Every structure is written in C-alpha cells, then in structure tokens.
Amino acid sequence: xxxxxxxxxxxxxxxxxxxxxxxxxxxxxxxxxxxxxxxxxxxxxxxxxxxxxxxxxxxxxxxxxxxxxxxxxxxxxxxxxxxxxxxxxxxxxxxxxxxxxxxxxxxxxxxxxxxxxxxxxxxxxxxxxxxxxxxxxxxxxxxxxxxxxxxxxxxxxxxxxxxxxxxxxxxxxxxxxxxxxxxxxxxxxxxxxxxxxxxxxxxxxxxxxxxxxxxxxxxxxxxxxxxxxxxxxxxxxxxxxxxxxxxxxx
Amino acid sequence: xxxxxxxxxxxxxxxxxxxxxxxxxxxxxxxxxxxxxxxxxxxxxxxxxxxxxxxxxxxxxxxxxxxxxxxxxxxxxxxxxxxxxxxxxxxxxxxxxxxxxxxxxxxxx
Numbered sequence: 001x002x003x004x005x006x007x008x009x010x011x012x013x014x015x016x017x018x019x020x021x022x023x024x025x026x027x028x029x030x031x032x033x034x035x036x037x038x039x040x041x042x043x044x045x046x047x048x049x050x051x052x053x054x055x056x057x058x059x060x061x062x063x064x065x066x067x068x069x070x071x072x073x074x075x076x077x078x079x080x081x082x083x084x085x086x087x088x089x090x091x092x093x094x095x096x097x098x099x100x101x102x103x104x105x106x107x108x109x110x111x112x113x114x115x116x117x118x119x120x121x122x123x124x125x126x127x128x129x130x131x132x133x134x135x136x137x138x139x140x141x142x143x144x145x146x147x148x149x150x151x152x153x154x155x156x157x158x159x160x161x162x163x164x165x166x167x168x169x170x171x172x173x174x175x176x177x178x179x180x181x182x183x184x185x186x187x188x189x190x191x192x193x194x195x196x197x198x199x200x201x202x203x204x205x206x207x208x209x210x211x212x213x214x215x216x217x218x219x220x221x222x223x224x225x226x227x228x229x230x231x232x233x234x235x236x237x238x239x240x241x242x243x244x245x246x247x248x249x250x
Numbered sequence: 251x252x253x254x255x256x257x258x259x260x261x262x263x264x265x266x267x268x269x270x271x272x273x274x275x276x277x278x279x280x281x282x283x284x285x286x287x288x289x290x291x292x293x294x295x296x297x298x299x300x301x302x303x304x305x306x307x308x309x310x311x312x313x314x315x316x317x318x319x320x321x322x323x324x325x326x327x328x329x330x331x332x333x334x335x336x337x338x339x340x341x342x343x344x345x346x347x348x349x350x351x352x353x354x355x356x357x358x359x
Contacts, residue, residue, distance in 0.1 A: 112340040119294060143273035147291050175277055177288050
C-alpha cells in the first residue's frame with residue numbers, strides 16, 4: 001500500500017527540502033517508486049537539489065491547481081539526472097518559480113484539489129510513496145497535507161525559537177490524527193551531546209526521534225547542488241537518513 | 251458518540267458552512283464532529299456503508315446524518331452506480347486580508 005509522508009517544520013530554513021530529497025533518494029535506492037510534491041508554492045526550492053537549476057518545467061503543481069494539466073503531466077522523472085543508478089524511480093512535481101505563478105497563489109488555493117492530486121499521482125505514477133515538501137508554519141494547505149499523511153517528519157534545529165514552534169506542530173498534528181510522527185533534529189552544533197539531545201527531545205515532545213543530523217561541512221559545501229545520500233553514501237548523516245526512512249515506513 | 255439522537259442534537263447547533271470548511275474548522279468543531287470529519291478526510295472519500303460504520307449507526311440513520319452534513323455545507327455527496335459516497339467539502343480558497351491595491355500591484359509583476 002502506498003504511503004503519504006509529509007516533511008514539515010514550524011520555521012523556514014530547517015532543511016525540509018534537503019531531508020525530503022534525501023528520503024526520496026533513499027527510498028528509490030531500495031527499489032521504490034517515489035513521488036515528491038513541492039507544495040512550498042511561495043518559496044519553491046527542492047527542484048534545485050534534484051539538479052533542475054533554472055530549467056523551466058513544462059508543467060508544474062501550479063498548472064495542476066489551475067486546472068491546466070493533470071497532476072501526472074506535471075511529474076518529471078528525475079532519476080536519470082541523479083548521477084547514480086537507482087533500482088527505483090524519483091518523480092518530482094515541482095512548484096513554479098515564475099513570479100506571476102507564485103503571486104497568483106498567495107491567496108491560497110483549493111486544498112480539495114490538492115488532495116485529489118495526491119491520490120491521482122499515486123495511482124497514475126504507480127507510486128510506493130509520495131513525499132510532500134511543505135511550506136513552513138501553520139496554514140490551511142499544509143494542515144491539509146499533514147492530515148492526509150500516513151507519516152510525518154517534523155524538522156527542527158536545536159534553537160529555542162524552533163523548540164517552541166515544534167511543540168505547536170506536534171500538538172496540532174496529534175489532534176489531526178497523524179499516526180506516525182517522528183522528529184528530525186538538523187544542523188546540530190558539533191559540541192552538543194547527541195544522546196542527551198535525543199533524550200531531551202523525546203521526553204519533551206513525547207515523540208520518537210528519527211534522525212539527529214549534526215552540522216556537516218560536506219553538506220554545507222554541497223550547497224543544495226545534489227542529493228547528499230547519493231554523493232556521500234557512507235557518511236554518518238546518510239546512515240541517519242536511512243534510519244529515518246525506515247521509521248517513516250514502519 | 252454512538253447514538254443517533256446524540257448526533258442529531260449535535261448537528262442541530264452546527265452553523266452553516268456555505269463555502270465549505272477550512273482546516274481550522276476541523277480543529278475547532280465540537281470534539282465528536284471534528285474527530286469524525288478528520289477521519290473522513292483521512293479516508294478521502296467513503297461510501298455510505300463505511301460512513302455508517304464510522305458513525306456506528308445503521309445505513310438509514312447514517313444517510314440521514316450524511317444529508318444534514320451535506321445541507322450544512324460540511325460534506326459533499328457523490329452519487330455513484332452503487333451507493334452514495336461522501337467526502338469533506340473544503341472552502342475553495344483561503345480568505346485574505348490584503349487589500350485589492352496590494353493584489354493589483356502583485357498582479358503587475
């Protein structure tokens with residue numbers, strides 16, 4: 001049965017898109033067919049990590065939401081451009097980077113159409129998993145995506161602004177009935193004790209920690225120009241992402 | 251809540267949602283109804299028989315409750331060859347507080 005997995009955070013800049021891309025590649029390496037939907041319409045970015053650069057896709061999620069195409073027509077097979085041979089496939093449904101398209105959606109969009117699109121994408125692309133890269137914070141569209149997800153990864157940095165906002169996300173996600181929720185601490189300063197951080201997070205949020213991702217020079221150097229787990233498959237961060245992937249599918 | 255009359259009583263006080271519901275409504279509606287709608291949303295679209303199961307009512311009673319929810323603007327019903335199917339009826343767009351002047355300026359970009 002196909003899984004819908006949302007990757008979300010209360011604040012921006014936590015590493016949602018990088019985590020989503022890395023999860024997608026990890027699943028595909030295991031032979032899964034994975035879809036990734038960039039629902040961060042106001043500030044799209046995951047297409048960069050998949051190597052699209054300035055390339056303008058023939059269709060985008062915006063076109064689907066406008067009723068201008070079917071959702072599967074907005075899906076692009078990113079697998080050949082990932083630079084390694086994967087047993088599975090990664091399809092990206094990107095958001096438009098055109099200013100006119102972004103501003104058009106600042107008023108919001110029909111969330112019912114978006115959810116129908118998830119189902120349609122799973123069916124038409126024969127997906128094992130659909131990953132949703134969300135817009136940070138609380139808004140109608142994101143709450144909808146979280147509601148229909150089988151699993152949710154909540155990303156936070158070890159930062160007091162993140163701590164408070166994450167409590168809100170965790171609480172609301174529980175009220176929305178998310179069954180499988182895991183925390184991901186990202187960009188952890190190297191002087192923090194990881195075991196202690198894990199214990200603190202699990203105690204405070206009553207939620208399992210799926211991954212602890214320390215600050216990494218390799219990640220910084222990559223600068224979102226590639227998928228980390230494919231470039232550094234033997235790095236400790238890649239091992240943590242694999243662990244996270246397993247927990248999200250559990 | 252497993253009793254038909256309890257559901258009727260709850261829905262009696264439910265306001266109308268002429269444009270459909272938004273996610274905030276799902277979180278703020280009274281507990282049994284909010285919880286019910288969240289489960290319907292997770293199941294995306296469900297036939298009358300499953301609606302009855304979810305409400306723990308007979309099919310006839312569930313159809314009646316379904317009808318009230320449709321009239322209140324909370325659910326939408328699709329008639330199929332087999333049995334009717336229900337899904338949450340969402341408001342098409344988020345409301346905005348930005349002035350027309352701002353939207354016009356954005357439109358010029």
